[in-house]
Amino acid sequence: MRVLIVGAGAVGGYFGGRLVEKGADVTFLVRERRKQELDRHGLVIKSVHGDAALKVKTLLSGQPADPFDLILLSVKAYHLGQTLASLQPYVGKNTAILPLLNGISHLQEIKKHFGEEVLLGGLCFIESTLNAQGQVEQYSAIHEIVFGELHGETTERVRQIGQLFAGANMQARHSRQIKVEMWKKYIFINAMSGLTSLMRSSIGPILASPFGRETYLRFLHEIVAIARTQEPSLPADLAERILSNMEKLEPAMKSSMLRDMEKGLPIETDHLHGALIQLAAKKMDLPLLKTVYSTLKIYQNGRN
Ligand SMILES: NC(=O)C1=CN([C@@H]2O[C@H](COP(=O)(O)OP(=O)(O)OC[C@H]3O[C@@H](n4cnc5c(N)ncnc54)[C@H](OP(=O)(O)O)[C@@H]3O)[C@@H](O)[C@H]2O)C=CC1
Numbered sequence: 001m002r003v004l005i006v007g008a009g010a011v012g013g014y015f016g017g018r019l020v021e022k023g024a025d026v027t028f029l030v031r032e033r034r035k036q037e038l039d040r041h042g043l044v045i046k047s048v049h050g051d052a053a054l055k056v057k058t059l060l061s062g063q064p065a066d067p068f069d070l071i072l073l074s075v076k077a078y079h080l081g082q083t084l085a086s087l088q089p090y091v092g093k094n095t096a097i098l099p100l101l102n103g104i105s106h107l108q109e110i111k112k113h114f115g116e117e118v119l120l121g122g123l124c125f126i127e128s129t130l131n132a133q134g135q136v137e138q139y140s141a142i143h144e145i146v147f148g149e150l151h152g153e154t155t156e157r158v159r160q161i162g163q164l165f166a167g168a169n170m171q172a173r174h175s176r177q178i179k180v181e182m183w184k185k186y187i188f189i190n191a192m193s194g195l196t197s198l199m200r201s202s203i204g205p206i207l208a209s210p211f212g213r214e215t216y217l218r219f220l221h222e223i224v225a226i227a228r229t230q231e232p233s234l235p236a237d238l239a240e241r242i243l244s245n246m247e248k249l250e251p252a253m254k255s256s257m258l259r260d261m262e263k264g265l266p267i268e269t270d271h272l273h274g275a276l277i278q279l280a281a282k283k284m285d286l287p288l289l290k291t292v293y294s295t296l297k298i299y300q301n302g303r304n
């Protein structure tokens with residue numbers, strides 16, 4: 001299976017690197033600066049699961065290549081539009097696109113470009129970032145991809161993708177309910193990125209602060225209320241379940257959004273918080289979600 005990883009950043013670099021380590025046929029679609037970095041130093045992973053320094057194949061957008069069997073999409077949401085436009089030559093009638101972005105609205109955007117057939121549902125659980133040397137740093141025990149057909153069937157291509165990941169130094173799981181799982185991850189990350197970025201803290205001190213737990217639960221309730229209008233099969237007690245899972249996480253855990261803010265980088269608040277507000281009925285009362293979104297927009301506009 002020929003695999004194209006689009007974006008050799010914290011997510012694409014990590015999972016793509018784990019596939020290269022396994023011996024899979026992997027190419028990274030990158031931009032000029034990242035290409036030079038990878039050509040000069042290789043793809044370096046510093047991880048709690050073991051370090052790696054790998055020689056990798058790269059492709060610059062516009063360079064000729066046959067369509068790939070699988071495209072793993074791992075760019076930030078604010079780069080998606082221009083990235084999709086550059087992918088056209090590499091998408092053929094047998095290509096599957098597996099997006100690993102946080103959020104939901106990118107599914108529509110990908111469909112608009114390439115139609116419904118190519119698109120799989122996907123998400124990942126990993127805590128990783130690129131350091132100043134362009135090395136992938138990966139911190140906590142979890143390093144998992146979840147994937148599946150949006151219609152839920154177990155097709156030949158998802159079987160093949162399962163085989164691709166099998167034996168690599170990472171976890172991968174096929175889901176027959178990938179859309180629901182994407183919504184659950186979206187709710188989880190919406191709340192986690194929102195509050196860790198708003199309070200500029202990892203999760204432990206937030207939950208331990210005087211009204212931290214209460215605020216977290218209220219925020220989750222707002223988010224779950226919107227999500228259930230879109231995906232009614234989500235359980236009514238999801239906010240409580242997510243909070244109880246959050247309490248089991250390592251207290252030092254941060255969202256990738258907070259890590260990006262600490263580096264002064266752009267953030268995905270339009271894609272995560274803004275897109276959710278757009279899905280909400282006008283009459284819904286969303287004080288926390290709107291506070292988070294407007295605070296993060298102040299950061300974003302300040303950068304601009
Ligand atoms: N990091 C994490 O812990 C997690 C992140 N996620 C999600 O995964 C997605 C990716 O995040 P992450 O990996 O952290 O982001 P990064 O910024 O680390 O990586 C994105 C990469 O995409 C590259 N890129 C941007 N545009 C293009 C393009 N047109 N062609 C080729 N490459 C391009 C950037 O390269 P360049 O150097 O050229 O700018 C960059 O290296 C996000 O939606 C995020 O929310 C999900 C779970 C965990």
Ligand SMILES: CC(C)(CO)C(=O)C(=O)O
Pocket residue numbers: 102124125126127128189192254255256257
């Ligand atoms: C919370 C985490 C690390 C889980 O994968 C994540 O998705 C992110 O920070 O973007």
